[in-house]
Amino acid sequence: MMQTRRKKLSEWVQQLYFIGPSLFFFSLIVLIPFVMGMYYAFTNWNGVSNEVTWVGLDNFVTIFTGDENFANSFGFTVRFTITAVVLTNAVGFGLALLLTRSIRTKNALRTIFFLPNVIGGLLLGFIWQFIFIKGFSAVGDATGIGFFNLPWLGDAQTGFWGIVIVSVWQGAGYLMVIYIAGLINIPSELMEAADIDGANFVQKLKNIIIPLIMPAVTVCLFLTISNSFKVFDVVYSLTRGGPYKSTEPVTMDIYFEAFTNNRMGLGAAKALIFFLIVAAITLIQVVITKRKEVQS
Structure with missing residues (x-):
């Protein structure tokens, strides 16, 4: 013993x-x-002084009854998340399908497409800010194509799509690597049997490829949903939430509330609500996609 x-x-x-x-x-x-x-989150504190006053649920009542900024920023975040998740996964999966074929330069292309993920969000945002303002303008003046002369960071609609473009460009390469790992593990015998049976690409994609890479889909959806909800650095460097807070995500609203308005208690309450919402959404997503995975 x-x-x-x-x-x-x-x-x-x-x-x-x-x-x-x-x-x-x-x-x-x-x-x-x-x-x-x-x-x-249950106090009234400015983030600096030693006086911390317990206010109970007052911060949450303020958020749900009289805080339009939080509601607007949450609406923008939801729209951005849905768009970014769909496009980033579509582009990443498309690149993975392309670069698992017999292409001589596929290793070099994989590296090139993955590189944007290595660049930090703030630096990436400043690079694309120059591209949107100076680069697109120069191309538009030279070619006369109106697409390049749009006010990419000066308008609510184009600002939204500018942020989406940068986010997809940054994240698609990382998802590509995960999808490639799933695609190369699909047994070649299944694909050969499908070819013999006369299945076209869409049928193979629907009945073989997607069901067998569902573990990769689960991971990629989880990463893109959580990262899109938490987007901050790219938006901060591109638009800083402008014009007129039209591209301000929840994370930036929390940041300004806590560190600019010096209402740390209210900012912490917003952060707690945001955490619970994101945790619930990602948990539901993981449960749903896990059920669709093919058990070996």
């Missing part, structure tokens, strides 16, 4: 030795600030 206890204690100490440092830093950087944020 004593030897068994010592063995269990030794195993527990070994596990603590390996996971202890990462658990400590995870708690310090993620868990403790998260719990503190939940507490501040």
Whole structure:
């Protein structure tokens, strides 16, 4: 009995030795600030002073009854998320289908399409800000094509699509890698049998390819939904939420509320609501797509 206890204690100490440092830093950087944020969501605090007043549910009542900025920013975020998720996955999957074929330069093309994901969001936004303002304008003046002379970052509609373009350009290459990993694991015997049976590409895509890569679809949808809801840096560097807050996502509204308006309590309340909504949506998505996965 004593030897068994010592063995269990030794195993527990070994596990603590390996996971202890990462658990400590995870708690310090993620868990403790998260719990503190939940507490501040029920307070009136400006983020600077030592006076923290408990106000209960007042912040949440303010958000749901008289905060138009939060409702508008949430509407923009939902529209952006739906559009970005559909287009990023479509482009990523299309690139994966293309680059799993017998193309001589497919390895170089994979690298080229993946590179935008390596660039940070702020830097990427500033690069595309120059392209939209200077590059498109120069091309439009040279060719006379009206598409390039649109006010890409100066109008609500074109600003929305400008952000979508940059987000898709940045994220599609990363999803491409995940989809390629799923596509190359499809047994070649199934595809050959489908060819022998006379199945066309659409039939193979619907009945073989998509069902067998559903684990990759689950991962890609989860990543794009969560990242699109949390978009901040690209929007901040491109439009800063303008014009007139028409392209302001929820994350930016929370940022301005907490650090510009010095209402940290209200900003924390918005962040808590936003966290619960995103967590619920991503959980539902994972459950639904997991059920559609083919069990081997």
